[in-house]
Amino acid sequence: xxxxGTLHPVTQTVRKAVMFFEKLGFDVxxxxxxxxxxxxxxxxxxxxxxxxxxxxxxxxxxxxxLLRTQTSNSQVRYGEGKTPPIKVIVPGVxxxxxxxxxxxxxxxxxxEGLYIDKGVHLGQLIKILEDFYKYTYGDDVKIRFQTGHxxxxxxxxxxxxxxxxxxxxxxxxxxVHPKVIENMGLDPKIYSGFAFGPGIERPIMVKYGIQDxxxxxxxDLRFLxxx
Amino acid sequence: xxxxxxxxxxxxxxxxxxxxxxDALSLSGTAVDDFQxxxxxxxxxxxxxxxxxxxxxxxxxxxxxWTGEEELxxxxxxxxxxxxxxxxxxxxxxxxxEDFVIKKAEIRGVESFGMLCAAxxxxxxxxxxxxxxxxxxxxxxxTLNSYxxxxxxxxxxxxxxRGDELSHLGVARELRALLKKELKxxxxxxxxxxxxxxxxxxxxxxxxxxxxxxxxxxxIKIGESPEWLKKRVEACGSRSINNIVDITNYIMLDMGxxxxxxxxxxxxxxxxxxxxxxxxxxVTLDGSVRALNEDMLVIAxxxxxxxxxxxxxxxxxxxxxxxxxxxxxxxxxERRSIRKTAKTLNLSTDASYRYERGIxxxxxxxxxxxxxxxxxxxxxxxxxxxxxxxxxxRVVEIAELNYEKINALCGLKxxxxxxxxxxxxxxxxxxxxxxxxxxxxxxxxxxxxLAEEVSRIYGLNNIPKASIPVTAAPAKSPYYFKEFIxxxxxxxxxxxxxxxxxxxxxxxxxxxxxxxxxxxVANPVQPEIKxxxxxxxxxxxxxxxxxxxFDQVLIFxxxxxxxxxxxNVYLTIATSGKQAxxxxxxxxxxxxxxxxxxxxxxxVRELTAAEVERFKIKKLVTCVAEIDMDVLxxxxxxxxxxxxxxxxxxxxxxxxxxxxxxxxxxxxxxVNADISSSEVGDLIYSISDHINxxxxxxxxxxxxxxxxxxxxxxxxxxxxxxxxxxxxxxxxIIKKVVDAVEEKFEAKFRxx
Numbered sequence: 003x004x005x006x007g008t009l010h011p012v013t014q015t016v017r018k019a020v021m022f023f024e025k026l027g028f029d030v031x032x033x034x035x036x037x038x039x040x041x042x043x044x045x046x047x048x049x050x051x052x053x054x055x056x057x058x059x060x061x062x063x064x065x066x067x068l069l070r071t072q073t074s075n076s077q078v079r080y081g082e083g084k085t086p087p088i089k090v091i092v093p094g095v096x097x098x099x100x101x102x103x104x105x106x107x108x109x110x111x112x113x114e115g116l117y118i119d120k121g122v123h124l125g126q127l128i129k130i131l132e133d134f135y136k137y138t139y140g141d142d143v144k145i146r147f148q149t150g151h152x153x154x155x156x157x158x159x160x161x162x163x164x165x166x167x168x169x170x171x172x173x174x175x176x177x178v179h180p181k182v183i184e185n186m187g188l189d190p191k192i193y194s195g196f197a198f199g200p201g202i203e204r205p206i207m208v209k210y211g212i213q214d215x216x217x218x219x220x221x222d223l224r225f226l227x228x229x
Numbered sequence: 230x231x232x233x234x235x236x237x238x239x240x241x242x243x244x245x246x247x248x249x250x251x252d253a254l255s256l257s258g259t260a261v262d263d264f265q266x267x268x269x270x271x272x273x274x275x276x277x278x279x280x281x282x283x284x285x286x287x288x289x290x291x292x293x294x295w296t297g298e299e300e301l302x303x304x305x306x307x308x309x310x311x312x313x314x315x316x317x318x319x320x321x322x323x324x325x326x327e328d329f330v331i332k333k334a335e336i337r338g339v340e341s342f343g344m345l346c347a348a349x350x351x352x353x354x355x356x357x358x359x360x361x362x363x364x365x366x367x368x369x370x371x372t373l374n375s376y377x378x379x380x381x382x383x384x385x386x387x388x389x390x391r392g393d394e395l396s397h398l399g400v401a402r403e404l405r406a407l408l409k410k411e412l413k414x415x416x417x418x419x420x421x422x423x424x425x426x427x428x429x430x431x432x433x434x435x436x437x438x439x440x441x442x443x444x445x446x447x448x449i450k451i452g453e454s455p456e457w458l459k460k461r462v463e464a465c466g467s468r469s470i471n472n473i474v475d476i477t478n479y480i481m482l483d484m485g486x487x488x489x490x491x492x493x494x495x496x497x498x499x500x501x502x503x504x505x506x507x508x509x510x511x512v513t514l515d516g517s518v519r520a521l522n523e524d525m526l527v528i529a530x531x532x533x534x535x536x537x538x539x540x541x542x543x544x545x546x547x548x549x550x551x552x553x554x555x556x557x558x559x560x561x562x563e564r565r566s567i568r569k570t571a572k573t574l575n576l577s578t579d580a581s582y583r584y585e586r587g588i589x590x591x592x593x594x595x596x597x598x599x600x601x602x603x604x605x606x607x608x609x610x611x612x613x614x615x616x617x618x619x620x621x622x623r624v625v626e627i628a629e630l631n632y633e634k635i636n637a638l639c640g641l642k643x644x645x646x647x648x649x650x651x652x653x654x655x656x657x658x659x660x661x662x663x664x665x666x667x668x669x670x671x672x673x674x675x676x677x678x679l680a681e682e683v684s685r686i687y688g689l690n691n692i693p694k695a696s697i698p699v700t701a702a703p704a705k706s707p708y709y710f711k712e713f714i715x716x717x718x719x720x721x722x723x724x725x726x727x728x729x730x731x732x733x734x735x736x737x738x739x740x741x742x743x744x745x746x747x748x749x750v751a752n753p754v755q756p757e758i759k760x761x762x763x764x765x766x767x768x769x770x771x772x773x774x775x776x777x778x779f780d781q782v783l784i785f786x787x788x789x790x791x792x793x794x795x796x797n798v799y800l801t802i803a804t805s806g807k808q809a810x811x812x813x814x815x816x817x818x819x820x821x822x823x824x825x826x827x828x829x830x831x832x833v834r835e836l837t838a839a840e841v842e843r844f845k846i847k848k849l850v851t852c853v854a855e856i857d858m859d860v861l862x863x864x865x866x867x868x869x870x871x872x873x874x875x876x877x878x879x880x881x882x883x884x885x886x887x888x889x890x891x892x893x894x895x896x897x898x899x900v901n902a903d904i905s906s907s908e909v910g911d912l913i914y915s916i917s918d919h920i921n922x923x924x925x926x927x928x929x930x931x932x933x934x935x936x937x938x939x940x941x942x943x944x945x946x947x948x949x950x951x952x953x954x955x956x957x958x959x960x961x962i963i964k965k966v967v968d969a970v971e972e973k974f975e976a977k978f979r980x981x
Binding site: 006012020036064117121223224 | 260389568641678685694697703706707715718721723724726749768771776781782788789793798876884885922
């Protein structure tokens with residue numbers, strides 16, 4: 003008998019998400035990891051001197067491009083030239099320039115979701131996220147929504163799950179900002195949409211009680227073969 | 230930012246528990262990270278039952294104290310305790326502030342399980358004469374804070390768009406909207422005489438300084454702040470300096486308006502707001518010499534810069550112990566300019582932080598009046614100039630108000646009046662088809678911004694949920710083909726690894742390649758790791774080396790690789806161990822067959838001795854293969870394959886890895902053929918936390934084993950988080966495992 007092979011825990015989690023969203027008609031797009039400032043920031047309504055750029059320490063490349071800080075770079079990339087309904091999820095690697103320790107990693111995954119159509123509203127965003135996390139963690143999971151702040155959504159939302167008596171932040175979401183819809187070449191007077199972008203590794207860590215994020219990328223089979 | 234409950238209550242009445250307040254704020258966008266009562270819940274009301282002398286110390290006594298649940302022995306040095314008194318008791322674990330946590334102690338040979346408290350130890354005054362004696366009617370066992378109102382410090386995280394909330398008034402305004410209450414009437418401040426007498430203020434760059442208000446106060450006495458002021462400023466995380474500086478800080482924490490006081494004697498003539506000159510220097514209050522440039526705005530007198538506008542004051546005009554006359558500054562500066570200056574000088578202050586996010590441009594006169602009034606009260610003196618104001622007309626922001634659109638975007642059906650009520654509560658003025666944005670908000674300009682206001686005050690969690698229409702799934706994207714390939718490899722016994730996109734000069738050597746077509750990172754975390762990988766091979770070989778305890782390493786990675794020209798997704802496979810060559814060839818062949826392509830495209834090769842050495846791989850044979858995923862996907866699309874993704878349903882029993890050596894044991898059982906090997910595996914995991922991993926390596930039925938029987942065999946990896954795993958401990962665990970499996974599954978352990 004052969005040794006048992008294993009899929010990386012992040013791959014397993016993304017797969018589960020794809021299985022949920024494909025049933026609703028979502029496409030899967032991965033997008034580039036090296037991207038321009040336009041797609042990663044400007045097209046998303048993040049002004050060049052906006053304080054929110056402070057909170058995202060970016061890896062800049064010598065040719066002026068960057069390593070995407072978020073899978074939201076794919077919103078305008080995927081949306082431009084398409085006719086709604088636009089439904090896509092974007093699982094992908096993102097980068098932040100910070101020093102690595104048990105709680106921080108330069109390299110991590112996000113799962114972007116984007117839905118643009120006529121009459122898309124906040125109640126639908128809340129429902130789809132709640133359904134998704136019930137599917138992921140079981141019907142008993144408690145999910146709550148808080149107002150957040152992202153330049154590319156208005157209203158903006160943060161969503162949390164209750165684990166071990168604590169609210170744990172899963173990610174950010176919101177109604178796509180009219181400027182972002184415009185940057186896709188669509189008329190925000192006709193179309194609205196929602197987007198969300200939870201992280202992948204942290205919920206896995208919380209679920210299994212993993213204290214350190216680094217083993218996800220060290221290739222140590224004693225860690226990986228447990229999944 | 231720290232927010233005190235007592236301070237909020239000066240602005241608004243509310244009857245919420247701390248948790249309720251934290252939740253209400255968090256849900257509507259003012260995230261409360263944490264809150265702490267100044268009177269810890271572990272300080273309870275207790276009754277002294279008996280007092281006896283300490284055998285080894287004359288000044289100490291031993292009290293037997295009833296907590297309502299048990300009697301505790303407490304060693305106490307206060308002279309005023311007697312049996313029968315009701316007193317505050319800090320239990321073991323109680324936090325009395327500034328990291329003073331009560332621990333179980335032995336005091337001169339007698340154990341003590343807590344502390345009886347004097348008023349000052351609880352932050353309830355300066356009294357240290359003796360233990361606080363409480364009202365005899367208070368219930369023993371209850372927390373002290375259920376009788377004595379304690380303050381609570383909320384740690385609040387304000388998002389960059391909500392500069393208006395960087396103050397107690399700001400948070401109180403937020404509560405007004407949430408709780409649908411009114412703010413309390415504030416004390417009327419004495420009106421200051423406005424004019425141009427006694428102080429000259431000139432603004433050279435009105436585009437960068439929209440308003441500047443100044444006033445002179447003479448005959449003041451610099452001194453310590455009164456206790457209440459010190460306490461508030463310190464509870465909010467500032468250091469108490471002197472009465473004047475504390476008052477300017479207090480106004481900032483209170484109203485969000487940064488203020489500054491200059492020593493009037495050190496300011497020659499009047500105040501000039503101008504851009505810094507080329508090569509101008511300023512020693513700021515922190516003692517650093519700041520090299521200024523012409524983009525930076527300064528406050529100056531006739532000769533020199535005396536402050537870095539909106540960021541920090543200058544040492545040359547600093548308030549000192551002998552200062553008797555001050556110029557009080559209350560100004561509004563352009564947000565971007567302050568941000569740029571603070572960034573350029575790498576100097577972020579409480580003031581620059583607030584200016585960058587926008588202050589209440591309608592409250593400056595009130596702020597300077599309040600500060601003046603406090604200074605006169607706490608430092609004496611008299612106003613010696615007019616309140617001099619230089620201001621450009623304020624730009625009033627408006628936003629479209631469209632009830633229908635707001636309801637449509639939020640998925641709500643609110644009546645116009647309900648929406649009006651929410652907006653009015655937040656300080657918006659409603660005018661037919663638009664709103665006038667309050668002077669403290671700088672983040673509202675379009676109707677979608679109003680939709681956010683409505684949704685957050687109405688409550689996101691109260692919005693009716695609705696499904697989106699289901700549409701047909703689009704054609705399978707490359708993702709599905711990629712995952713299909715991964716499944717083939719997992720079936721072949723390979724494990725998936727994730728690596729990093731970065732690569733060093735050293736890694737390049739392995740590839741035997743030049744850096745010519747590599748993308749370079751401008752700001753790498755480590756200077757030597759500055760390239761983006763053009764191949765996954767160096768990374769996967771490092772992963773091989775990470776696994777010396779495995780006889781056989783079979784791994785793969787699917788990831789992006791980069792050159793100046795293009796970004797590609799590669800599949801990279803590595804095998805290491807005696808059979809490495811055979812294993813990689815078998816795996817590659819399987820994929821090549823599925824995709825109907827030539828296996829040569831995988832570039833399978835065995836590592837040279839030099840490479841093995843360089844990567845510190847301790848195995849005989851190591852092989853790698855790499856292929857462009859696009860080539861594979863395109864080929865697969867030409868076949869009739871329909872890649873469905875598989876879900877993995879195995880039970881995961883995660884155990885952290887010990888840094889100490891582990892042991893491996895193999896176990897085989899004879900069981901009925903219908904027993905699930907994964908259920909047996911789950912049971913094995915449950916026996917001990919020391920079992921880091923259970924891996925099935927053999928499962929077969931044979932006539933030799935008996936009809937309806939099969940053999941199942943597992944590798945067990947045993948570890949101890951605190952020490953090396955030793956045989957004796959391993960044997961104990963194995964025995965428990967064998968007993969449990971035999972009992973639950975009617976299995977027979979197959980001893981070798």
